[in-house]
Every structure is written in structure tokens, then in C-alpha cells.
Amino acid sequence: MKKPKIKYIALIVAAVVIISAAALIINKHFIFIAGEYIGVNCDKIELAGVSPDGVERRTLDELRADSRVTFDECMMLVNTEYVLKDDFTPAISEYNDTGVFMNDCMKDAYASLSSAVSDKFGVRLLVSSDYRTAEEQADEYDEAPAVATVPGASEHQTGLALDIYVPYYASYGFIKTDAGQFVNRECWKYGFIIRYPVYGKSSTGIPYEPWHIRYVGEPHAKIIYNNRVTLEEYIKSLEIGKWYDVDGYMISRQTLDGDAGLDLPDDFASAVISPDNTGCCIITVKK
16 A cells, blocks of 8 residues: 555655756856856966066156056945045046946956857847946935935946846846856956856845846956955055956055055066055056
8 A cells, every 4th residue: 555655655756856867958158057056167376476587666656657557446346345436527428429337447348258159149238227426326325225326326427337138138137048157157258248148146245146247357357256265355455565467467455545656666568557446546557
């Protein structure tokens, strides 16, 4: 009398397994998200400390006059702990007559990412939210305080962040598409990161947002993605005054103190200097 019961239990278990497997196949984005969580596409990058040959202190005026040096805002950390100053004015302009406004430093990178999505998947990468003024951010917060951040704490006010989608697939639907998974997996190759990754809530305080990309430039995007860290964790991992050597670049986080100047190697090909909004700046030197 017990055998039929065991047989039925076995059939039920088999059915549950089959249904579960089918659900995973149908919802393959769950598998993708799990892979991003454990870092199946990541190749850890070691940041080696280095002492450059010949470091010279240069004033900000000297650096601005140097044609090899670019000042931008790509490494700014913006959150509820590090808010933007009331007089902050980013370098913003319209992108290709699209009505989308973004930080000037990321336009070429976004054009390359958008082109890659179009070429590979035959769909347009669209923008649902771009640069916001402090007043616009205040309106966002008043309308949805449970999901929007307070004025001064939103990356959208820097113009460095975009909420993106493809036709018919916005918000969480974006990650269900091949294009969305491509962006999440490979946007670092274009200088972007998923600002609020699936593993990052304990650091950022914000749940996974697969549609929210943030420009940080090279080689920072590569390091952040492959080492599975958030922007908060990455910036805080850079010891102030120390130089790091990685992937043909040297990186240094230095205190930004008025006209005291910054230390740069005597010889370099180019350098990008960005405030990080914590009282320091990050210098990225291409050797």
C-alpha cells in the first residue's frame, strides 16, 4: 500500500523540478543576475602600489595650462553622505540634438555604447532620465520620496548618470533583454558601471538598478566591475597620496586643498583630474 504513495511523491518531486527548470529557462534573466552576483564574468584586477620616477608638485593654474591635462567630473561620489554643494554646476550640454542632456566628459563614450547596442541587437538605446537640476530633483523627491533621493544626493544632478531602456523594456524589464544584459555585462568597456549592482545594496543603500548607468571612465570602470565593488568601496580603497599602477595607467587620490597643487609624474602622456566630492581628487595618468 505504501508503494503507490511513494510513486506519487516521486512524480510530484519530478514535476516540481521540471517546472522549476522550465521557469529558469523562460526567465533566463534570473540566471544572468545570479551570474552577475557571483561574478562569473569578472576577472579580478590587482591594484599595485608604485612609486613613480620623479614626481613634481604643480599648481592648479600650471595644470590647467598643460595641454596634456583634462579636468572633468567623472569620479564624483554623490550619495546621502557626500552631497553636492549648492553652487555645483556641472559641464552639461545636449547630446546630438536628442533632447538628452549629459555631462560633456561622457558623450563620446555613450555614443560608442549606444552604437554597440544598435549594431549587436538592432535596437535603439533610449534614455528615460538624464540630467536634472536641483529643482527638478526636489520635484522628483516630493512626488516619490520612497524611491527618489533628496536634492544634492542624486547622481542625475551631475549629468554623469542615465536611466536607459530599449523599446518596450524599461526599468526591471531592461535586464530581460539581450541588450540589457549586454549593457550590464560589458558597459565597463565603454567607461560605464552599473551604479547600483545586484551585490551592492549594503554599500550603496540602494537595491539593484540594472537600468542606471554611471560614467567613471577608464580604467576605473574596468576595475570596479571586475573587482565587484561599488563606487563607494572603490574610492575609499584608494589610499590618499598613494600611486597605483594598472593597465597602462597610474592612479592617485590626493587631497584637494585650494591652490596647494597636486603631485604628478614628471613624464606622462595625458592626465584626467576629477574631484571625488569627498574633499579629494582622483588623478588618472596615462603612461
